[in-house]
Amino acid sequence: MPEAREARMPEASEEVVLVTGTRRGIGRHLAERFVGRGARVVGCSRGPAGWQADGYEHHLADVSSERDVKGLLRAVARRHGRLDVVVNNAGVAAMNAALLTPTTTADRIMAVNFRGTALVCREAAKLMMRRRYGRIVNLGTVAVPLRLEGEAFYAASKSAVVTFSQVLARELGPLGITVNVVGPGPVDTDLLRGVPADRVERIVQGQAVKRRGTFADVANVVEFFARRESGLVTGQVVYLGGA
Amino acid sequence: MEREALIELIAERLAELAPPGLAPGSQVTEETALLGDEGLLDSLGLVNLLVDVEQALEDETGAELTIGDDRAVSARHSPFRTVGSLADYALDLLHANA
Numbered sequence: 001m002p003e004a005r006e007a008r009m010p011e012a013s014e015e016v017v018l019v020t021g022t023r024r025g026i027g028r029h030l031a032e033r034f035v036g037r038g039a040r041v042v043g044c045s046r047g048p049a050g051w052q053a054d055g056y057e058h059h060l061a062d063v064s065s066e067r068d069v070k071g072l073l074r075a076v077a078r079r080h081g082r083l084d085v086v087v088n089n090a091g092v093a094a095m096n097a098a099l100l101t102p103t104t105t106a107d108r109i110m111a112v113n114f115r116g117t118a119l120v121c122r123e124a125a126k127l128m129m130r131r132r133y134g135r136i137v138n139l140g141t142v143a144v145p146l147r148l149e150g151e152a153f154y155a156a157s158k159s160a161v162v163t164f165s166q167v168l169a170r171e172l173g174p175l176g177i178t179v180n181v182v183g184p185g186p187v188d189t190d191l192l193r194g195v196p197a198d199r200v201e202r203i204v205q206g207q208a209v210k211r212r213g214t215f216a217d218v219a220n221v222v223e224f225f226a227r228r229e230s231g232l233v234t235g236q237v238v239y240l241g242g243a
Numbered sequence: 244m245e246r247e248a249l250i251e252l253i254a255e256r257l258a259e260l261a262p263p264g265l266a267p268g269s270q271v272t273e274e275t276a277l278l279g280d281e282g283l284l285d286s287l288g289l290v291n292l293l294v295d296v297e298q299a300l301e302d303e304t305g306a307e308l309t310i311g312d313d314r315a316v317s318a319r320h321s322p323f324r325t326v327g328s329l330a331d332y333a334l335d336l337l338h339a340n341a
Contacts, residue, residue, distance in 0.1 A: 070307055126294045174287055 015039040016080045017226075018072075020063050020120060021090030023049055025189040026139070029215035030087055030222060031056060042076055045090070063090045063116030064108075073123040082131055085226045086124045088117040088138045088161075093191050098152035106153045113157035118164055121179070125172055132176040135226045138165050140183035142243035146206055150199075158183070162237055169235035178234035180225040185241040187213040208242025244304060244337060249330040252303075256295040257326070262288050273327030278316070282324075286316050289323060300333060306340045308333070 017034045021027035022043030028051065034041045035055045042057055043049060049058040059075060061068040076083055092112045094105050117138050128134030140162055142148075143155040162181050169179040185207055186192055186200045204210055221238050224230060254271035262283040265271070276282045277289065284292060297310045310333060314320045322332035 066309075067307070070309075074301075126298070129291070129294065 015084040016042070016076065016082050017085040017087070018042045018044075018076060018083060018120075018124065019087045019089055020044050020061075020116070022058065023047060025191070026184070026187065026215055026218050027087075027089040030089060030219055033219050033223070034085070039085075040080060042072075042080075044072055062112075063088075063120055064111035066119055069116070069119040069123050073120075073127055077127050083124055083127045084133065085135045086120060086128075086137070087222055087226075088120050088136070090116055091139060091158075091191070093151070093154045093194075095150050095154070095195055097150060101153055109153045109157050110160070113154070114160040114164070117161050121164070121168055125168075125175070125177055128177050129172075129175045134172070134175075134177035135228075135230070136165075136168075136172075136177060136179045137222050137225045138179070138181045140181040140237060140239075142183050142185040142203070142207070142239050142241065144183060145239055145243045146203065148203065165237075166235045173234060176231070178225070178231065180234060181237040182218060182221040182225070183237060183239040183243070184213050184218050185239070185243060187215065187218065204241070206243070211241075213240045244300075244334070246330055246334060249333060250326055252299055253292075253296055253326050253329055253333075256292060256299060257283070260284075260288060260291055260295070271326060273325065273330065275326045276324065277326065277329065278321055278324050279319075289316065293323065293329075296329070296333065300337065304337060306337055308336050308340060310336065 017039045019027050019031045019041060022031045023045040031041050031043045032053060035053050040055055042059065044059045044061040046060065046062050059072050061072045063069055090112060092109055094101065094109060121136055124136065125134065138161050141155065141158045143151045144159045144162060148155060165179045165181050172179060186203055192200065204212055217240055221240065225233065250273050257265065257271055264283045277284050293310045297308050300306060300308055312322050315323060323329045
């Protein structure tokens with residue numbers, strides 16, 4: 001096969017960006033940031049967004065469903081004909097001792113966090129490869145490198161996301177598509193609300209920089225990975241706070 | 244969709260990809276090898292072709308297909324060995340999807 005054709009770099013104002021899990025929290029913040037810089041943003045969640053913005057369109061989709069994911073990417077292809085950036089933010093967590101975690105919970109965590117991310121990556125890359133350009137950013141967690149007790153299934157699902165992303169980066173590199181991971185520490189989201197305060201504080205104290213992350217901290221790394229100039233940055237994992 | 248039309252569709256997509264082993268203007272038949280020593284495609288080329296064919300079938304028939312198989316890159320066992328075997332495989336998917 002011929003060498004990968006040179007990517008045509010998109011202007012920021014014409015970028016099409018897909019963010020999963022945009023109903024609230026980090027996903028909503030990221031979607032609003034991309035809208036703010038002029039991108040056309042497609043978001044999704046299992047329920048209605050509950051917010052709106054010019055340049056933002058919301059789709060109902062469960063990322064763990066292959067049918068939903070294929071339908072979502074088909075809608076992006078038909079409406080925009082292209083996809084430049086994907087942020088796989090949708091995720092679920094359940095803090096519990098591994099020995100007390102029901103199988104249904106374990107399956108749900110793996111289905112949303114790993115299978116959902118993998119399905120969106122697979123279908124998004126099929127659209128991105130038409131133009132030999134794409135930026136995929138997947139959300140990880142500091143629970144992986146910190147090996148946090150009580151988060152075995154959640155951390156394992158995100159560990160799978162890391163390995164998947166690093167292998168995918170090699171497969172998609174020749175197609176002009178990068179794949180990277182950002183792993184936030186504690187950030188004030190619904191996901192964190194169920195975690196006892198003293199436990200959150202212990203995690204923060206285990207970081208090199210001992211403070212909670214903000215949505216802006218996460219967005220900073222996502223935007224770096226998503227930049228057109230980051231074409232040689234792939235297969236990387238950035239853990240916020242220096243975990 | 245008829246098998247002949249499907250083979251023609253695959254041949255068109257293959258010609259667009261223009262793999263080095265495919266001389267310009269040469270005839271693509273159902274016997275044309277995609278994989279193996281005589282094959283026209285490497286693994287990346289195969290991915291490109293399958294994604295193109297998947298998209299084209301979806302556009303033409305409205306079927307939601309995922310053309311993938313665990314034996315994809317096996318030159319001996321892959322359903323994507325030749326243009327004809329790929330057409331048969333895709334037809335099976337279309338029928339299952341109907």
